[in-house]
Amino acid sequence: MEKVRVGIIGAGGRANFQAKSILESSKGELKIVSSPVEEEAKRFAEKYRIEWTLDWHKIIERDDINAVTVSTPNSTHHQIVSSALKVGKDVLVEYPMALKDEDAAEMIKLAKEKNLILWVSLTERLENPHITIKGQLNSIGEPLLAYATYIAAGLSGWYADTSLRGNPFASIQFHYIDQFRNLFGEIKEVNATMNEKEENGKLLYSASSLMLGFDNGCNGFVEFGMGLPPGTGFREKVIGTKGYFDFVGGKLTRATAENKNEIPLLETKLSSDTSNYLEAIISGQGNVQTAEEGKKSLAVASAAFRSAQEGIRIKL
Ligand SMILES: NC(=O)c1ccc[n+]([C@@H]2O[C@H](COP(=O)([O-])OP(=O)(O)OC[C@H]3O[C@@H](n4cnc5c(N)ncnc54)[C@H](O)[C@@H]3O)[C@@H](O)[C@H]2O)c1
Known part of the structure; x- marks a missing residue:
């Protein structure tokens, strides 16, 4: 061809x-x-x-x-x-x-x-700071805690229509569920909560939080909000036994017992x-390799939605 x-x-x-x-x-x-x-x-x-x-x-x-x-x-x-x-x-x-x-x-x-x-x-697996942290993950020892937050001011178009968007974990939280799976491996349990307000068939805001337990012992937390002006943007932290990464305001810092420096983000395409x-x-x-990965992350999102709806912690 x-x-x-x-x-x-x-x-x-x-x-x-x-x-x-x-x-x-x-x-x-x-x-x-x-x-x-x-x-x-x-x-x-x-x-x-x-x-x-x-x-x-x-x-x-x-x-x-x-x-x-x-x-x-x-x-x-x-x-x-x-x-x-x-x-x-x-x-x-x-x-x-x-x-x-x-x-x-x-x-x-x-x-x-x-x-x-x-x-x-x-x-999302090719984005920064994700690829930079992934490439240097070993330098902070064993990862124990991971945190991602994204709070956006806007909520419009089909994102404000749950019949087109789906639940918040499958749609907007998916991004970080998939990145964290790519960093830390498979997820064994989820515990989620959500709060969304709809008026005349349109969402006014969406706020959801998700706790993740990974097979490797890492604990993850993702919070996502839309329609919450002025928004806080994106922040991510990964904390290990020998140091941490902190991405905030577009800058990535790595700290260990010896030093704390801003590190350059890798070029990405x-x-x-x-x-x-x-x-x-x-x-x-x-x-169907990427589809198998997408399906696994979707299964985590589906379990998270069930967890939030039923108020229960779910083992995968
Ligand atoms: N990989 C990523 O980082 C990433 C980022 C943003 C969005 N997405 C995904 O990309 C997809 C599209 O998002 P977008 O930001 O381009 O949205 P968009 O609103 O910019 O574009 C959606 C398009 O679909 C069309 N459309 C609307 N209803 C339709 C229907 N019933 N049948 C066929 N077409 C219809 C719209 O007219 C528009 O052309 C979503 O699934 C979203 O989750 C992925």
Whole structure:
């Protein structure tokens, strides 16, 4: 295969990221975009000089398209991805790959049966400070405590609609659940709480907290809030037996008994994720590796939601 011919489903923030990453990789050719919002679809199509449609079915039924990227609201992923796999397209989907564990399992089964690629775009694993901390984790000894907090002022669009977004753990907390799994390994128990206020079908705010117990003995805590002006932004700490990392105000500090220094963040390239997806297609082999990872993080999120709803601690 020369270049992969790609259809872009969704025309918002992440669809733009995928389109730019495909062009930058030189491994793919953009063919068409879909969005139910005409203005948005047209604008996207003009920007990348491609065709547009309001209906994603029109993309997956085309024979001249090998693969799609799916960057749409969370609740639509399962249907769009399953439909695309059924007609033989390789698929990249944003996280969370689905909102239910059983849907994620079904999508992986479908991809395996058809020897296709189901790629979950876990670009959070390529972000900073995550990759910098991961590369130097041993320098703070055995990790015992990890803390991530992100409080955003804004809450709008489909993020404010729980029928499109899903529960807060599968959607917004997923980012840190997956990063922490990538740093510390599997999670054995969760204990979560949440408080969300809805008015006329729209969320006014979302606040959730999640305690995680890892197999390696590390204890994690994630708090996430949206619609809480002015917001506090992002902070992360990892504390080990010989020191700690503290990321705050865009700066990463490492402290040990001997010294405390700001350390430079590694260079990172989020677009390499999309490039790797195209490379996997070109190699001609089915691949569900990232989907298996996405499914495991989703299982933690699902358990967290149950924990918050039922007021119980859950062992995984
Ligand atoms: N990996 C990451 O770091 C990361 C970051 C942000 C978002 N995401 C994920 O990316 C996905 C898209 O998020 P976004 O920020 O690009 O959203 P967005 O609002 O910018 O774009 C969503 C797009 O989907 C379209 N759409 C809306 N309803 C639809 C429907 N019913 N069917 C088909 N298309 C529909 C919208 O018109 C828009 O084009 C979400 O699943 C989100 O969780 C991942």
